[in-house]
Amino acid sequence: MFQDTINKIRPLQKQWFEKAQQRLDNLTKPIRSLGRLEEFAARLVAIKEDASPILDKKAIFTFAGDHGVTDEGVSAFPKEVTQQMVFNFLRGGAGINVLARHAGAEVVVVDVGVAHEFEKAEGLLNFKVVHGTKNFTLGPAMTRDEALKCINAGIEIAKGYARKGCKIFGTGEMGIGNTTPSSAITAVITGRPVAEVTGRGTGIDDDAHTNKVRVIEKGIEVNKPSAADALDVLAKVGGAEIGGIAGLILGAASLRIPVVVDGFISTAGALIAYELKPECAEYMFAAHSSVEPGHKVMLEKIGLKPILDLNMRLGEGTGAAVAMMVIEAGLKIYREMATFGEAGVASGN
Amino acid sequence: MFQDTINKIRPLQKQWFEKAQQRLDNLTKPIRSLGRLEEFAARLVAIKEDASPILDKKAIFTFAGDHGVTDEGVSAFPKEVTQQMVFNFLRGGAGINVLARHAGAEVVVVDVGVAHEFEKAEGLLNFKVVHGTKNFTLGPAMTRDEALKCINAGIEIAKGYARKGCKIFGTGEMGIGNTTPSSAITAVITGRPVAEVTGRGTGIDDDAHTNKVRVIEKGIEVNKPSAADALDVLAKVGGAEIGGIAGLILGAASLRIPVVVDGFISTAGALIAYELKPECAEYMFAAHSSVEPGHKVMLEKIGLKPILDLNMRLGEGTGAAVAMMVIEAGLKIYREMATFGEAGVASGN
Numbered sequence: 296m297f298q299d300t301i302n303k304i305r306p307l308q309k310q311w312f313e314k315a316q317q318r319l320d321n322l323t324k325p326i327r328s329l330g331r332l333e334e335f336a337a338r339l340v341a342i343k344e345d346a347s348p349i350l351d352k353k354a355i356f357t358f359a360g361d362h363g364v365t366d367e368g369v370s371a372f373p374k375e376v377t378q379q380m381v382f383n384f385l386r387g388g389a390g391i392n393v394l395a396r397h398a399g400a401e402v403v404v405v406d407v408g409v410a411h412e413f414e415k416a417e418g419l420l421n422f423k424v425v426h427g428t429k430n431f432t433l434g435p436a437m438t439r440d441e442a443l444k445c446i447n448a449g450i451e452i453a454k455g456y457a458r459k460g461c462k463i464f465g466t467g468e469m470g471i472g473n474t475t476p477s478s479a480i481t482a483v484i485t486g487r488p489v490a491e492v493t494g495r496g497t498g499i500d501d502d503a504h505t506n507k508v509r510v511i512e513k514g515i516e517v518n519k520p521s522a523a524d525a526l527d528v529l530a531k532v533g534g535a536e537i538g539g540i541a542g543l544i545l546g547a548a549s550l551r552i553p554v555v556v557d558g559f560i561s562t563a564g565a566l567i568a569y570e571l572k573p574e575c576a577e578y579m580f581a582a583h584s585s586v587e588p589g590h591k592v593m594l595e596k597i598g599l600k601p602i603l604d605l606n607m608r609l610g611e612g613t614g615a616a617v618a619m620m621v622i623e624a625g626l627k628i629y630r631e632m633a634t635f636g637e638a639g640v641a642s643g644n
Numbered sequence: 645m646f647q648d649t650i651n652k653i654r655p656l657q658k659q660w661f662e663k664a665q666q667r668l669d670n671l672t673k674p675i676r677s678l679g680r681l682e683e684f685a686a687r688l689v690a691i692k693e694d695a696s697p698i699l700d701k702k703a704i705f706t707f708a709g710d711h712g713v714t715d716e717g718v719s720a721f722p723k724e725v726t727q728q729m730v731f732n733f734l735r736g737g738a739g740i741n742v743l744a745r746h747a748g749a750e751v752v753v754v755d756v757g758v759a760h761e762f763e764k765a766e767g768l769l770n771f772k773v774v775h776g777t778k779n780f781t782l783g784p785a786m787t788r789d790e791a792l793k794c795i796n797a798g799i800e801i802a803k804g805y806a807r808k809g810c811k812i813f814g815t816g817e818m819g820i821g822n823t824t825p826s827s828a829i830t831a832v833i834t835g836r837p838v839a840e841v842t843g844r845g846t847g848i849d850d851d852a853h854t855n856k857v858r859v860i861e862k863g864i865e866v867n868k869p870s871a872a873d874a875l876d877v878l879a880k881v882g883g884a885e886i887g888g889i890a891g892l893i894l895g896a897a898s899l900r901i902p903v904v905v906d907g908f909i910s911t912a913g914a915l916i917a918y919e920l921k922p923e924c925a926e927y928m929f930a931a932h933s934s935v936e937p938g939h940k941v942m943l944e945k946i947g948l949k950p951i952l953d954l955n956m957r958l959g960e961g962t963g964a965a966v967a968m969m970v971i972e973a974g975l976k977i978y979r980e981m982a983t984f985g986e987a988g989v990a991s992g993n
Contacts, residue, residue, distance in 0.1 A: 323732050324739050325720065325846035329962065330935070330955025371674065372990065379989040383672050388982025390673050397969075397976050497674035586679070604953065605970070606679025613678065620746075620969050621954070627746050633737025640728040641721065 297443060300450050303549035307577045311341035315629065318346075322632040323640045331602070335580070335625030342553050342578055347630060350623050353400035354456055355465035355555075355612040356543055357384060357391055358449070358564075360408030360535035361427030362472035363436065367510045369475045371497045374427075377471045378411040380611075384469070385416050390609050391467055394616035398623075400465060402612070403456075407448050408470070408535025422448035425535050428476075431514040435531040436476065442530035442538050446567075449542020450549075457550045464547050465555040465582070465619055466564065467612020468536040472496075474587060477563035479511045479532035481589040483520050484566055485596050492589030494559075497608075525570035533567070540564025541571070548575035555615040555622065558585035558607065562593045569597045582618035583607055646792060649799050652898035656926045660690035664978065667695075671981040672989045680951070684929070684974030691902050691927055696979060699972050702749035703805055704814035704904075704961040705892055706733060706740055707798070707913075709757030709884035710776030711821035712785065716859045718824045720846045723776075726820045727760040729960075733818070734765050739958050740816055743965035747972075749814060751961070752805070756797050757819070757884025771797035774884050777825075780863040784880040785825065791879035791887050795916075798891020799898075806899045813896050814904040814931070814968055815913065816961020817885040821845075823936060826912035828860045828881035830938040832869050833915055834945050841938030843908075846957075874919035882916070889913025890920070897924035904964040904971065907934035907956065911942045918946045931967035932956055 315337035320326050327333060339348050359381050365374045383389045384404045387396075395402045405420045406413055410427035413419060424444045428436035437445070456464065474496035481492040489511045495504055511532075518531035529538050540556075541564040547554045548568075556565045556579050568575050581599035584590065586608040594601060602618045635642045664686035669675050676682060688697050708730050714723045732738045733753045744751045754769045755762055759776035762768060773793045777785035786794070805813065823845035830841040838860045844853055860881075867880035878887050889905075890913040896903045897917075905914045905928050917924050930948035933939065935957040943950060951967045984991045 322739075323729065323737060324958050328846065328956065328958040329739060330957065332954060332956065332966075376990055379987070380672065383982060383987040383989055386982070386987070388672060388980075388987050390671075390678060390977060390981055393976050393980040394973055396980075397973050497677065602954075603970075605681060605951075607677065607681065608679065609673050609677040617681075617970060617973050620973075621952075621966060624743055624746050624966050624969075627742050628739060631737075631742040631745075632739055633732060633735070638728070638732040638735070638737050640732055641725055 296447055296450055300545050300549045301572045304572050304574050306574045307341040311344055312337050314346060315340035319629060321634045323635055323638045329628055332625035332628055335622045336629035339553060339626050342551055350462045350626060352461045353463045353619060354403050354461045355391065355395050355400050355467050355615055356403045356405055356452060357467040357469055357612050358405045358407050358536035358539035359469040361410040362470055362476060362534055363428050363430035364432065364475050364510060365472035366430050367432055368503065369507045369510055370472045371499050372471050374471050377469055378409055380469050381409060385418050389611060390613045391611035391616065394613050398616045398619045400616060400619060405452060405539055407445055407539040420452065428534055431532050432510055432517060435518055436533060437530045439526060439530045442526055445535045445538025446542035449539040450546035453543050453546025453550060457552055463553050464543060465612050465615030466540045466543060466561040467557050467615060468540060468560045468610055470534060470536050473534050473536065473560050475507060475511060476532055476534040476537060477560045478589050479514055480528055480563045480566060481593050483515060483522050483528050483532065484570060485592050487592055492592055494587040525567045529567050537564045541567035544568040544575055544579065545572060548578040553578055553580060555580045555582050555619050557582050557612050557615040558610055559587035559590045560610055562590055565597060566593045580618060580622055583614035645796055645799055649894050649898045650921045653921050653923050655923045656690040660693055661686050663695060664689035668978060670983045672984055672987045678977055681974035681977055684971045685978035688902060688975050691900055699811045699975060701810045702812050702968060703752050703810045704740065704744050704749050704816050704964055705752045705754055705801060706816040706818055706961050707754045707756050707885035707888035708818040710759040711819055711825060711883055712777050712779035713781065713824050713859060714821035715779050716781055717852065718856045718859055719821045720848050721820050723820050726818055727758055729818045730758060734767050738960060739962045740960035740965065743962050747965045747968045749965060749968060754801060754888055756794055756888040769801065773797065777883055780881050781859055781866060784867055785882060786879045788875060788879045791875055794884045794887025795891035798888040799895035802892050802895025802899060806901055812902050813892060814961050814964030815889045815892060815910040816906050816964060817889060817909045817959055819883060819885050822883050822885065822909050824856060824860060825881055825883040825886060826909045827938050828863055829877055829912045829915060830942050832864060832871050832877050832881065833919060834941050836941055841941055843936040874916045878916050886913045890916035893917040893924055893928065894921060897927040902927055902929060904929045904931050904968050906931050906961050906964040907959055908936035908939045909959055911939055914946060915942045929967060929971055932963035
């Protein structure tokens with residue numbers, strides 16, 4: 296499934312961008328005066344290869360997983376919060392529930408690696424690969440096979456929701472400690488020093504931050520992940536939810552579905568996907584600029600420019616939900632505005 | 645009416661911000677992790693002096709006016725486009741119609757100075773003060789009395805829509821040539837050189853831009869507006885729609901209604917309002933960062949930080965419509981998220 300998906304991802308075609316821009320330039324406004332909103336519309340047209348796409352059905356996938364590395368004191372919150380927050384998601388009380396409702400998107404919670412057995416529940420998909428990853432300061436977080444299973448889970452979900460008629464995906468995650476593997480992935484793949492790409496996550500103090508940097512450096516030293524092999528990086532110093540996100544993105548790109556990539560952790564998943572198939576970047580929209588210092592480094596590597604900059608650092612898919620409304624604004628402009636001819640308005644000289 | 649409105653504007657009270665932040669800090673997320681969304685919510689609480697405000701009814705006011713200074717060749721579009729675009733607004737085909745629908749806001753078009761007599765139409769308010777301003781290179785654009793009438797029109801509209809139960813306003817404008825008076829206002833009030841605060845509006849070339857700078861410099865030289873007297877600046881080198889926007893903002897602030905200020909021209913109106921009563925700035929949200937170089941200068945003067953940066957430069961209220969959705973996202977977070985206690989989630993250490 297994995298290789299087949301990768302093979303199906305195609306670069307976007309210039310003629311669809313041109314076709315879209317032709318219409319945009321004929322709408323009752325100065326040329327390109329809606330800036331990035333127009334770019335979003337043109338890219339959606341090129342992704343869908345449809346001159347009049349719609350985004351009537353949207354879903355945000357919140358992948359959840361636990362991290363053995365929390366034993367090293369890298370997070371401000373206890374590990375149990377991952378499962379507690381999954382219940383909060385299912386009851387509709389979390390940030391992502393509120394913002395997805397606002398954006399008109401469904402929230403789908405995916406257990407890909409939580410250290411808890413959930414009963415069946417509406418809105419929860421069971422794709423559990425691990426009961427939490429292993430502490431990567433002592434050895435690999437996951438086996439290569441487990442990492443691949445996480446990616447395949449994401450691909451399978453993308454396929455399922457494409458079949459259900461979903462037109463745009465958002466990524467999100469929940470996993471206490473997961474800025475730690477995200478910084479590790481950033482450092483390994485971009486070659487930047489760990490200290491430069493490691494932030495405060497949910498809010499740790501100076502001492503805890505110093506420790507977090509040391510923990511990540513140790514994890515890299517112990518496991519020696521190969522920067523050229525994204526699956527190796529994901530397995531050794533990554534996380535299950537990060538793999539799920541990478542898979543969702545690859546699956547979406549193979550099915551010509553746009554994906555709004557949330558913040559720092561989601562972008563670590565996006566970076567894994569990008570390394571496996573660079574063309575999938577054209578199907579991504581970077582939701583926002585996270586407070587985490589490693590985020591910018593990854594976005595630059597992938598070649599994405601964030602849509603929003605609101606000092607957000609919650610994750611879950613919250614940035615993706617807000618950005619989705621802005622992307623949809625661009626598409627509505629493209630679809631619903633009158634042309635100069637239709638409106639009887641003189642165009643510029 | 646004008647002085648009475650000014651007198652009613654009160655600074656926001658710290659205790660309302662604290663009350664709001666207390667709830668925000670108890671929601672199931674790391675402290676302040678929703679960044680500016682939380683700030684928007686707290687400010688709405690402080691503006692409304694209501695621990696649980698709602699924004700169920702929203703309106704964006706697109707003030708329209710013509711400019712005698714278009715005789716000097718300052719715009720890429722012919723003057724007739726102002727009235728043509730008013731008809732486009734009334735038929736629902738313009739950018740603001742599309743984006744306001746997306747944001748769930750009503751569009752109200754206000755003729756405060758168009759050089760055309762409109763028949764009565766749904767969605768159009770007749771507050772005409774001038775049939776286009778006069779060419780300010782030859783003398784004042786408006787009399788002081790006309791400028792005051794424009795402001796009073798905005799105040800009256802604010803009062804009317806407050807009575808109708810409208811909870812948040814957005815500003816917008818339409819007026820071929822109106823980046824020219826906006827740059828003039830910016831230069832006079834901030835003391836910055838005209839060339840530094842004058843951009844390309846709807847899209848003029850280098851020669852036309854050089855001419856536009858010269859035209860503004862001439863207008864300032866001929867009229868000698870007093871930087872310390874905002875009404876004088878508005879009358880001599882401003883515009884009717886800019887006065888209407890200033891009035892709407894003052895009226896809104898006096899009634900404790902938040903106002904989302906669109907882009908460059910709207911901010912020129914906001915700057916006039918700010919100069920007349922600095923406290924009104926606390927009731928403003930700056931929608932976005934316009935491409936026009938003078939915009940940033942005015943925002944800094946007023947002390948506003950834009951919400952979006954999407955290379956937009958259309959006006960009409962389009963930026964305000966998109967920003968309104970983001971502001972409302974913040975309020976929904978505040979109102980709808982579960983607290984740690986409600987959700988049974990452990991809070992951070």
